[in-house]
Amino acid sequence: MVLRAAFVFPYGLKIAFCSKSRFSTRIRKTSSGRIPVSGMIFAMSCKGSFTLLLITSFLLGHFVQELADASLKRLRGERFFKKGRDEFWASAEAEPVKSAIWTESGLALGDVDTAFDYCLTRSGDAFARRDVFLATSDLSRSFLVLAVFGVAPACRLAFDRTHSIHAFILLVACYLGLLGLAARLAWIRMVRFRRFSESGVFRAYLGSRPARNTESG
Numbered sequence: 001m002v003l004r005a006a007f008v009f010p011y012g013l014k015i016a017f018c019s020k021s022r023f024s025t026r027i028r029k030t031s032s033g034r035i036p037v038s039g040m041i042f043a044m045s046c047k048g049s050f051t052l053l054l055i056t057s058f059l060l061g062h063f064v065q066e067l068a069d070a071s072l073k074r075l076r077g078e079r080f081f082k083k084g085r086d087e088f089w090a091s092a093e094a095e096p097v098k099s100a101i102w103t104e105s106g107l108a109l110g111d112v113d114t115a116f117d118y119c120l121t122r123s124g125d126a127f128a129r130r131d132v133f134l135a136t137s138d139l140s141r142s143f144l145v146l147a148v149f150g151v152a153p154a155c156r157l158a159f160d161r162t163h164s165i166h167a168f169i170l171l172v173a174c175y176l177g178l179l180g181l182a183a184r185l186a187w188i189r190m191v192r193f194r195r196f197s198e199s200g201v202f203r204a205y206l207g208s209r210p211a212r213n214t215e216s217g
Helices: 002-026 037-076 083-090 092-105 112-127 130-149 151-161 165-208 212-216
Strands: none
Touching: 037 130, 083 092, 083 112, 083 165, 092 112, 092 165, 112 165, 130 151, 130 165, 151 165
């Protein structure tokens, strides 16, 4: 189903651009200054099609997000998106955080997820950029999936634009190279901003604590 939609997608764009010119010709006013009934009906149908396009895009956006999340967890492990907090908690940089949690609450949190939730709650709005980091990471993740889905349309476009097997292979290689570059860049940004959103919580917690111990000393 997805592959079929991918093959049809380039032709859908062509129809959409052609419909714009048809729209301008169908809604021309008559000599009396009134828009004919056929033009009004055509305009209403275009408006309904645009609304349907927005609803479909909204639903497909959620589908792409969930598909990307499930696929990456399946391929890279359940804790792939939590790798940033795992690496931070296992490093020496986590010792001040553990000490601060013990001083503040008297709790020795050995589980990284529990410590993460604690620091996220205590830091409050000190790490407001986390939402931006998560949104950027999720957007890059969607671009990664769309780059994979773009393989089928790229092959279809190369097939329609060429008339020999050698030209087809060359054009497909160029398209796949561009898609691979886009996927690589999306992967780098996805991992980078996801780690920023995870490890930054612990650093924001340390930065949000009052410096009363230093002042008293």
